Amino acid sequence: MTTARRPPTLEDVAAAAGVSRATASRVLAGTGYAAPVTRDRVTAAADRLGYVPNPAARALVRGSGVRLVVVVAGADATVLDDPYVDRVVGAAARVCAPYGLGVALHWLPTREPAGLRRLAEDRSVGGLVLVNTTEAMLAAIPRALRGRVASIGIGSALVPSFDVDNGGGTAATVRHLYATGRRRIAMVTGPHWLSCAGRSVGAYRQVMSDAGLPVRLVPGDFTARRGRAAAGEVLARWPDTDAIVGISDATALGVIDRLRGAGVGVPGDVAVTGFDDIPLAAMTTPALTTATHPVAQIATAAATAALAGRPAPPVTVFPSRLVRRASG
Amino acid sequence: MTTARRPPTLEDVAAAAGVSRATASRVLAGTGYAAPVTRDRVTAAADRLGYVPNPAARALVRGSGVRLVVVVAGADATVLDDPYVDRVVGAAARVCAPYGLGVALHWLPTREPAGLRRLAEDRSVGGLVLVNTTEAMLAAIPRALRGRVASIGIGSALVPSFDVDNGGGTAATVRHLYATGRRRIAMVTGPHWLSCAGRSVGAYRQVMSDAGLPVRLVPGDFTARRGRAAAGEVLARWPDTDAIVGISDATALGVIDRLRGAGVGVPGDVAVTGFDDIPLAAMTTPALTTATHPVAQIATAAATAALAGRPAPPVTVFPSRLVRRASG
DNA sequence: TTGAAAGCGCTAACAG
DNA sequence: CTGTTAGCGCTTTCAA
Numbered sequence A, B: 001m002t003t004a005r006r007p008p009t010l011e012d013v014a015a016a017a018g019v020s021r022a023t024a025s026r027v028l029a030g031t032g033y034a035a036p037v038t039r040d041r042v043t044a045a046a047d048r049l050g051y052v053p054n055p056a057a058r059a060l061v062r063g064s065g066v067r068l069v070v071v072v073a074g075a076d077a078t079v080l081d082d083p084y085v086d087r088v089v090g091a092a093a094r095v096c097a098p099y100g101l102g103v104a105l106h107w108l109p110t111r112e113p114a115g116l117r118r119l120a121e122d123r124s125v126g127g128l129v130l131v132n133t134t135e136a137m138l139a140a141i142p143r144a145l146r147g148r149v150a151s152i153g154i155g156s157a158l159v160p161s162f163d164v165d166n167g168g169g170t171a172a173t174v175r176h177l178y179a180t181g182r183r184r185i186a187m188v189t190g191p192h193w194l195s196c197a198g199r200s201v202g203a204y205r206q207v208m209s210d211a212g213l214p215v216r217l218v219p220g221d222f223t224a225r226r227g228r229a230a231a232g233e234v235l236a237r238w239p240d241t242d243a244i245v246g247i248s249d250a251t252a253l254g255v256i257d258r259l260r261g262a263g264v265g266v267p268g269d270v271a272v273t274g275f276d277d278i279p280l281a282a283m284t285t286p287a288l289t290t291a292t293h294p295v296a297q298i299a300t301a302a303a304t305a306a307l308a309g310r311p312a313p314p315v316t317v318f319p320s321r322l323v324r325r326a327s328g
Numbered sequence C: 001t002t003g004a005a006a007g008c009g010c011t012a013a014c015a016g
Numbered sequence D: 001c002t003g004t005t006a007g008c009g010c011t012t013t014c015a016a
Helices: A010-017 A021-029 A036-049 A055-062 A077-081 A083-099 A115-121 A135-140 A166-179 A195-210 A224-237 A249-261 A295-308 B010-017 B021-029 B036-049 B055-062 B077-081 B083-099 B113-121 B135-140 B166-179 B195-210 B224-237 B249-261 B295-308
Strands: A067-074 A102-109 A125-131 A149-152 A161-164 A185-188 A216-218 A243-246 A271-273 A315-318 B067-074 B102-109 B125-131 B149-152 B161-164 B185-188 B216-218 B243-246 B271-273 B315-318
Touching (some): A067 A115, A067 A295, A067 B102, A077 A083, A077 A102, A083 A102, A083 B083, A083 B102, A102 B067, A115 A135, A125 A295, A149 A295, A161 A166, A161 A295, A166 A243, A185 A224, A224 A243, A224 A249, A243 A249, A249 A271, A295 A315, B010 B021, B010 B036, B021 B036, B067 B083, B067 B113, B067 B295, B077 B083, B077 B102, B083 B102, B083 B125, B083 B295, B102 B113, B113 B125, B113 B135, B125 B295, B149 B295, B161 B295, B166 B185, B166 B243, B166 B271, B185 B195, B216 B224, B224 B243, B224 B249, B243 B249, B249 B271, B295 B315
Parallel strands (some): A067 A102, A125 A149, A149 A161, A185 A216, A243 A271, B067 B102, B067 B125, B125 B149, B149 B161, B161 B315, B185 B243, B243 B271
Antiparallel strands (some): A102 B102
16 A cells, blocks of 8 residues: 655656756746757656646745635625525636636625725735626725726726626517517516616616606515515506516516416416526426526636736626517 | 735734734734733734735645535536536535635546546645535545545545435425325436435335335436426326426426426326425425425535534434425 | 746744 | 744746
């Protein structure tokens, strides 16, 4: 039985290849000159020894950081409970793995965006991905982080933005409802402080006003629970409503549940639409009409940008496609 | 405008407090002796300077690693697409954050569990959380990792196991179906190579045999898609089936969808149950009867154990509770 | 094209 | 109780 050897270091590889540590480093890090022969010898040695570089050491000397922090703004820590956050973190973790990096998840109290400073001071932070971004957060980004921050939501001159075209998706949805004969269309919105959700509301307003129809808005918060309550309010305030646009699929599902409880037929009496196209949207009864939201794609792009270091395009918009199903 | 000062290091704090770096380290790392006065001076200085320790440097000198790797075994990389994986990663990321650590996500080909070695060689890996664990993986764990690995699924003498009591949850579900008059109960299972899914099947078999009822098994894979197809097979092979137990909620939803397509009433003609109690289970029509699966709790416990370093209890089972709703 | 040497920021003996 | 002294594993000038 072989003695429990410690994992090989660059030193070991260098020795095995008969070169200096510096040379081995150049070859393996792919930086700087190296004679082809040397290069081969080093690579071979590394391979034979099963050498795996230590990202911590590398990060230390380069000051490049060793983890990507996903920062979610919200009133309280329960914002982290949203499955959406898990999807972002999961995608980010996949991006990080090959770099030898990891992902951490932090809640940032909406009221104290300055908490970002602490993260910026942490030399182990290689990049930041902002979720539920607000103007205040953008303003609080220390310039030291320039080029290592990406936002899923609104951005700024210093922070590239990655987001779904929820305005387009919502517009398509509302137009579809109009095209299928609905005229008294209400909407359950997202939290008012979230600008990106505002784009959906804006699109709804626009389409409605273009069609000369009245605007009917009820505040929501992306959850099914709130969707249920909101549906009740819609029913109470505008009993003749014939369609409800949900800001999210969860919202829509809550709406449908409440409607059903009230004996209202979906889509017979009231059409209901969502936004996100979660996997289960196709499985519910009635199957949900909704618009796509490529969360994993967006998170992957944002994480990649935050890690890249070089400037990304200021705004990247991912298209949202209407998915017609049975609910509306 | 202040010049862009670099983040303060331990050296700065020590200087500001008028002590040596070693002393400052002892105080801030909370290890070793320190006079109360000194302690206060150091803490104050650190606070004033906004000192944040560099986890990378700390990990380097301690050899403790800087990230927790979630390893998911599967035939191909698409296993990472399961929302379940995102939930595990999200929970792990929350556990890691306060330690200054991050989470990375890796796919491990089922056929080459030896890939774990590479991860073990990586000094930046602080711990491993295994998902979809197989016996082969357990056997491939290098002893160097002892105490820094946790498994969500089956475990071994060296690897503590964290899992839901899916046997108990499934048994409760099947008994419930029996109690409500169902007698020809089929089950859509998980992949055969996954031992933990086997516990559910075992429980089903047990209850059925105790009741003197015939066993009707169709293989599945946790997905709704496969659930749909499986439901078709059940209908074809045993047309008199009056209940179908799904290995997961997604499976059950697929089953229901297929049944509905075939004009079979749920739960009128056939009762359908799931497992997981995903948030949407309460929102579907009919609302899904299922058993709870505290994924976040389990992942949190596993991640904590993998990071703790000290031995954890070999097996931790999280209870699964039957949730009676409309589908069965 | 390569090697020697100097750290990155921190902790851990070991003296004092 | 505190300071001194060595590094952890890697990259990066600077000479050779």
